[in-house]
Amino acid sequence: MADIITLRYTVSPDDFTRAGEASSDVKNKLKQLGIAPPVIRKVSIALYEGEINMVIHAKGGEITVEVSPESIRMVLADVGPGIPDISLAMKEGYSTAPDEIRSLGFGAGMGLSNMKKYTDYMDIQTELGIGTTITMIVNVT
Amino acid sequence: MTVQDLTAQKEFVPVHVGKTADREITKTFCCDLLSIAMGKAPEGCAWITVMANMNTLAVASLADAACIVLAEDVHLDETALQKAAEQDISVFETKLPIFEAALLVYRKINGE
Numbered sequence: 001m002a003d004i005i006t007l008r009y010t011v012s013p014d015d016f017t018r019a020g021e022a023s024s025d026v027k028n029k030l031k032q033l034g035i036a037p038p039v040i041r042k043v044s045i046a047l048y049e050g051e052i053n054m055v056i057h058a059k060g061g062e063i064t065v066e067v068s069p070e071s072i073r074m075v076l077a078d079v080g081p082g083i084p085d086i087s088l089a090m091k092e093g094y095s096t097a098p099d100e101i102r103s104l105g106f107g108a109g110m111g112l113s114n115m116k117k118y119t120d121y122m123d124i125q126t127e128l129g130i131g132t133t134i135t136m137i138v139n140v141t
Numbered sequence: 142m143t144v145q146d147l148t149a150q151k152e153f154v155p156v157h158v159g160k161t162a163d164r165e166i167t168k169t170f171c172c173d174l175l176s177i178a179m180g181k182a183p184e185g186c187a188w189i190t191v192m193a194n195m196n197t198l199a200v201a202s203l204a205d206a207a208c209i210v211l212a213e214d215v216h217l218d219e220t221a222l223q224k225a226a227e228q229d230i231s232v233f234e235t236k237l238p239i240f241e242a243a244l245l246v247y248r249k250i251n252g253e
């Protein structure tokens with residue numbers, strides 16, 4: 001299939017007022033493309049959790065979303081501290097979010113589990129001191 | 142019961158009622174932690190919370206809640222108000238505690 005649409009976003013660090021903008025934009029674009037609402041909802045939830053993590057736990061980064069007729073592929077690459085123990089980070093309830101972030105309603109330690117739950121494929125590549133790249137795929141069909 | 146029907150409830154003050162106000166409210170959902178709400182809030186629910194900020198709006202929109210009910214007399218700030226209008230997210234405020242606000246919506250949904 002030739003018709004792959006690519007969307008790119010830069011996520012700025014520490015900007016909570018703007019956090020979620022990439023996810024909102026992707027949601028709107030998918031709607032315009034006529035993607036089924038249940039698929040849009042899955043992509044929106046997974047992407048938002050990843051986008052917020054890039055703001056809270058890393059120093060921002062880049063999001064690339066590829067929309068093809070079969071699937072939606074999201075790549076979130078940040079320039080943060082990396083994740084020392086991925087299986088610990090994936091545990092529901094585990095969070096290193098600082099108090100001022102928790103007071104905004106974050107820090108339940110559910111973000112990564114939501115990303116896993118709402119996607120058909122998820123891969124985490126991380127290197128301490130360099131950054132983390134998370135790839136997620138939601139099947140359209 | 143639709144989002145529009147909630148505006149008739151004197152305890153609930155509409156802050157922004159969007160173009161999609163004819164949307165049916167399917168369920169009641171209560172939680173203040175954003176990623177729990179993100180993962181568990183049913184589509185089309187009325188989400189009752191005391192967490193009133195930009196991120197609440199983003200979660201409601203992306204998880205596809207029908208409306209937000211801010212309990213315990215909490216308020217959105219000016220920027221968040223603007224965002225609710227821009228993104229057309231229906232928001233109500235109430236002085237009621239979370240449980241009572243949720244119970245009221247629940248009873249309405251069930252035609253009581």
Ligand SMILES: Nc1ncnc2c1ncn2[C@@H]1O[C@H](COP(=O)(O)OP(=O)(O)OP(=O)(O)O)[C@@H](O)[C@H]1O
Pocket residue numbers: 049053054056057058078080081082083089090094095096097105106107108109110111112113132175176177
């Ligand atoms: N991009 C990232 N870079 C570095 N560490 C990360 C990244 N994403 C997640 N983490 C680590 O994994 C932990 C768990 O992440 P998860 O998203 O599940 O929960 P959280 O962000 O702490 O809280 P929330 O429930 O609000 O998402 C984080 O607290 C953090 O320590």
Ligand SMILES: [Mg+2]
Pocket residue numbers: 049052053110111112176
């Ligand atoms: Mg998170």
